[in-house]
Amino acid sequence: MTHRHDTTPPDVTTHDAPEPIRVTVVGTGYLGATHAACLAELGYDVLGLDSDPAKIADLAAGRLPFYEPGLAELVERHTASGRLRFTTDPAEAAAFGDLHFVCVGTPQRRDSMAADTSHVEAAVAALVPHLRGDALLVGKSTVPVGTAAGLQQLADELAPAGVEVGVAWNPEFLREGRAVDDTLRPDRVVVGVTDPRHEKALRELYAPVVDAGVPFLVTDLATSELVKVAANAFLATKISFANAIAELCDAAGGDVVALTDAIGHDARIGHQFLSAGLGFGGGCLPKDIRALMARAGELGVDEALTFLREVDAINMRRRSRTVALAVQECGGSVLGRRIAVLGAAFKPGTDDVRDSPALNVAAQLQLQGAHVRVHDPRANATAARMFPTLGYADTVEDAVTGADLVLHLTEWEEFRALDPALLAPARRVVVDGRNALDADRWAAAGWRVRALGRPAVGPLATVSP
Numbered sequence: 031m032t033h034r035h036d037t038t039p040p041d042v043t044t045h046d047a048p049e050p051i052r053v054t055v056v057g058t059g060y061l062g063a064t065h066a067a068c069l070a071e072l073g074y075d076v077l078g079l080d081s082d083p084a085k086i087a088d089l090a091a092g093r094l095p096f097y098e099p100g101l102a103e104l105v106e107r108h109t110a111s112g113r114l115r116f117t118t119d120p121a122e123a124a125a126f127g128d129l130h131f132v133c134v135g136t137p138q139r140r141d142s143m144a145a146d147t148s149h150v151e152a153a154v155a156a157l158v159p160h161l162r163g164d165a166l167l168v169g170k171s172t173v174p175v176g177t178a179a180g181l182q183q184l185a186d187e188l189a190p191a192g193v194e195v196g197v198a199w200n201p202e203f204l205r206e207g208r209a210v211d212d213t214l215r216p217d218r219v220v221v222g223v224t225d226p227r228h229e230k231a232l233r234e235l236y237a238p239v240v241d242a243g244v245p246f247l248v249t250d251l252a253t254s255e256l257v258k259v260a261a262n263a264f265l266a267t268k269i270s271f272a273n274a275i276a277e278l279c280d281a282a283g284g285d286v287v288a289l290t291d292a293i294g295h296d297a298r299i300g301h302q303f304l305s306a307g308l309g310f311g312g313g314c315l316p317k318d319i320r321a322l323m324a325r326a327g328e329l330g331v332d333e334a335l336t337f338l339r340e341v342d343a344i345n346m347r348r349r350s351r352t353v354a355l356a357v358q359e360c361g362g363s364v365l366g367r368r369i370a371v372l373g374a375a376f377k378p379g380t381d382d383v384r385d386s387p388a389l390n391v392a393a394q395l396q397l398q399g400a401h402v403r404v405h406d407p408r409a410n411a412t413a414a415r416m417f418p419t420l421g422y423a424d425t426v427e428d429a430v431t432g433a434d435l436v437l438h439l440t441e442w443e444e445f446r447a448l449d450p451a452l453l454a455p456a457r458r459v460v461v462d463g464r465n466a467l468d469a470d471r472w473a474a475a476g477w478r479v480r481a482l483g484r485p486a487v488g489p490l491a492t493v494s495p
């Protein structure tokens with residue numbers, strides 16, 4: 031696909047029906063707010079529904095309550111035009127239209143690795159009794175296979191007499207940091223349906239996107255649910271493969287960056303999702319591979335996915351190995367050491383800190399007695415809400431000045447662009463957890479650069495105790 035980083039709408043005509051299709055989006059977090067704003071951008075009348083009144087108050091006032099490039103502009107523009115509205119009232123949403131997208135969260139359960147589908151069930155249970163005419167519920171949340179069929183049953187039970195409620199699934203593949211472009215120009219649209227009328231309704235809705243050449247793939251409910259989790263499991267596996275090889279490089283003295291570049295030139299392998307380093311985090315990949323393993327267990331086929339246990343274990347080891355490297359570079363203990371952590375978001379381009387590897391490392395070092403100061407260009411506030419006891423710095427300079435060790439844990443462009451000669455730590459030692467800094471440039475400025483899966487670069491003296 032072309033223009034992957036462009037956040038302008040695709041070059042297609044917007045829907046030109048005299049009466050714009052009215053769509054509701056239930057759950058207006060990272061996924062739902064993006065979906066709602068992009069549907070408004072495509073010309074539809076959209077009503078967003080969320081159970082969080084603070085979030086709805088922000089959105090209704092045209093303010094995006096989180097950071098996502100290009101999205102605030104869409105929300106502002108379409109709330110101003112009236113094409114995008116928000117409510118906390120399920121009855122209002124039920125009366126608004128006959129197409130309802132379900133985008134609520136499916137986090138990992140507290141008591142197991144399985145996904146918590148209670149929000150999806152609650153959303154359907156709140157909406158369906160208010161419906162006054164036939165309606166289609168379209169799930170976008172990432173769910174264990176079988177959820178859609180269960181929701182159809184629930185909807186049948188709760189539908190008012192004479193009202194037919196269908197359930198279809200339309201998994202979402204957007205990446206945070208590129209959510210608007212991924213929504214307006216996806217690699218594919220996948221729909222799981224049980225009725226040709228549902229396929230027709232979704233084809234019509236997605237016509238402005240699909241007419242620009244995007245494949246529209248129609249399948250059954252179970253396959254559509256599985257497509258989503260299989261895609262995330264594959265991506266997680268690719269990353270953990272690179273990180274497993276990085277462990278081997280450490281043992282043998284190889285360089286994982288040169289290695290993954292070399293294997294990535296094979297078109298069958300490709301370069302994407304082979305960046306070794308601190309590993310994957312966020313609100314999706316970690317919980318989705320665990321939920322997939324849990325569901326496979328319930329279905330009696332857990333052997334098929336035992337490799338995902340290793341994918342998860344390799345990934346979690348990246349965090350402990352980064353902590354161990356920091357301890358080593360501090361001469362065996364971080365107690366009383368001043369450590370600057372560059373990055374808090376789980377990846378650049380977002381303020382999302384859910385299961386952030388950077389914050390996990392920062393918290394572990396603090397537990398071991400280090401004085402940690404974190405700086406992230408966008409995620410200081412969300413990080414401080416989740417880890418209020420960590421120290422936060424408004425600038426890179428504030429974080430780094432006087433530090434015994436610098437950890438680079440989220441590869442924001444701002445960090446890559448730093449001039450290492452201008453920084454004033456107590457000791458010039460950096461651990462690049464993302465293999466993203468120009469190690470030679472940092473070494474030329476007198477820094478010792480450590481990374482996972484790569485030989486050390488720069489002055490060899492370790493930090494004295």
Ligand SMILES: NC(=O)c1ccc[n+]([C@@H]2O[C@H](COP(=O)([O-])OP(=O)(O)OC[C@H]3O[C@@H](n4cnc5c(N)ncnc54)[C@H](O)[C@@H]3O)[C@@H](O)[C@H]2O)c1
Pocket residue numbers: 056057058059060061062079080081082085133134135136149150152153156170171172173202203204205206313314
């Ligand atoms: N974030 C992503 O990049 C992304 C991409 C693809 C798929 N997904 C999937 O989409 C789903 C949502 O993820 P997210 O990142 O947007 O989560 P999120 O936590 O940002 O948003 C979920 C929203 O749902 C709301 N909600 C919960 N219960 C509700 C209810 N009963 N009625 C109305 N609103 C309710 C919450 O208040 C919240 O605003 C998950 O299943 C996730 O796996 C997320």
Ligand SMILES: O=c1ccn([C@@H]2O[C@H](COP(=O)(O)OP(=O)(O)O[C@H]3O[C@H](CO)[C@@H](O)[C@H](O)[C@H]3O)[C@@H](O)[C@H]2O)c(=O)[nH]1
Pocket residue numbers: 172202203204205206207262265269302303304305306307308309310311312313314315318376377
């Ligand atoms: O080579 C790589 C690529 C990514 N990561 C890490 O992997 C995590 C996830 O990155 P990414 O997949 O870009 O972010 P998400 O926004 O979580 O998107 C994933 O999860 C979404 C929710 O399911 C899906 O929609 C997307 O297709 C899928 O890429 C982050 O911590 C990255 O730092 C690596 O360590 N190495």
